[in-house]
Amino acid sequence: MLFSYLTPLALVLMLLAASIRILPEYKRGVVFFLGRFQRVKGPGLVIVIPGLQKMDVVDLRVITMDVPEQDVISQDNVTVKVNAVLYFRVVDPEKAIIQVENFVVATSQLAQTTLRSVLGKHELDEMLSERDKLNDDIQEILDVQTEDWGIKVANVEIKHIDLNENMIRAIARQAEAERERRAKIIHAEGELQASQKLVEAAHVMSGNPAALQLRYLQTLNDMGNKNSSTIVFPLPIELMDAFRSMRPKPPKE
Incomplete structure (x- = not known):
């Protein structure tokens, strides 16, 4: 008699254990009843009847x-x-x-x-x-x-x-050519700016003989500071004209 009571009780407990599912917070269960979609369950305690219901678990995390x-x-x-x-x-x-x-x-x-x-x-x-x-x-x-x-x-x-290796070498050559192009452009822009400044300086000196004389003397001084025993330099006629123009005039009688 005791065995006849324990057998159904054990079957009920086994069925209940197979029916209980616990889903964590990041999961959901898609429940089907006899093959038809029923509902989405979870998280927490979920009961699924074996043989009648089927549940597919889906993770909601990234x-x-x-x-x-x-x-x-x-x-x-x-x-x-x-x-x-x-x-x-x-x-x-x-x-x-x-x-x-x-x-x-x-x-x-x-x-x-x-x-x-x-x-x-x-x-x-x-x-x-x-x-x-x-x-x-x-x-x-x-x-x-x-x-x-x-x-x-x-x-x-x-x-x-x-x-591939050929393409890497081609890109390297292209980058090197681009750097050379930029360097030449920067050098040309520097030459242009320098020439413009030289033209401006020439205009200033041509209108002021004293400035031309000072620049000439500065050049001679720079040449004299170098390790050289002999210095040969031209004497421009314009410089003599500048000296003559700066000579004081004799007083009038």
């Missing part, structure tokens, strides 16, 4: 996914290898379970194709210099396409853009 390395042909026909990292989370557990078979795999495949599609519309220089804009474009496209799956794409970051 998922970090590495987008595998992709071969991308840029708009200027340069082949590069690009990989990225994707941050997304489930905002609607019902859609994430019902609308797509495996939302993680589907999001990964969509991220790979979108990465190739977006980067293929840009030239190599844009890939290297405008990563923030490309990240925003990829994130916006993914966010729109995954909205029906109950997924919110928070961010996309391009990690590496790998080039």
Whole structure:
């Protein structure tokens, strides 16, 4: 008699233990009753009747996914290898379970194709210099396409853009040529400014013989400070005219 009572009680306890689920704060359970969607439950204590109900658990935390390395042909026909990292989370557990078979795999495949599609519309220089804009474009496209799956794409970051050795050498030569071009432009601008100042100085000295004389004497002084025993210099006629003009006139009788 005791055994006949204990058996049903044990079965009830086992059924009750199989029915009780505890979901943490960051998880939700999508419950189906005889194959039909019933409701989203959790967090906390959830009771699921075995055989009649089925529950799929969804994590609501942000998922970090590495987008595998992709071969991308840029708009200027340069082949590069690009990989990225994707941050997304489930905002609607019902859609994430019902609308797509495996939302993680589907999001990964969509991220790979979108990465190739977006980067293929840009030239190599844009890939290297405008990563923030490309990240925003990829994130916006993914966010729109995954909205029906109950997924919110928070961010996309391009990690590496790998080039072959020939392209790296070509970019290095291009950078070196650009630096040389800038150096020549700066040197030419300096020569132009110096010539303009020399023209202005020449105008000032031509109108003031005393200034011309002082500049000539300063030049002689600079030459005399050098280690040289003999100095040969021309004596311009204009300098003699300057001296004669500065000679005091004799008093009138």
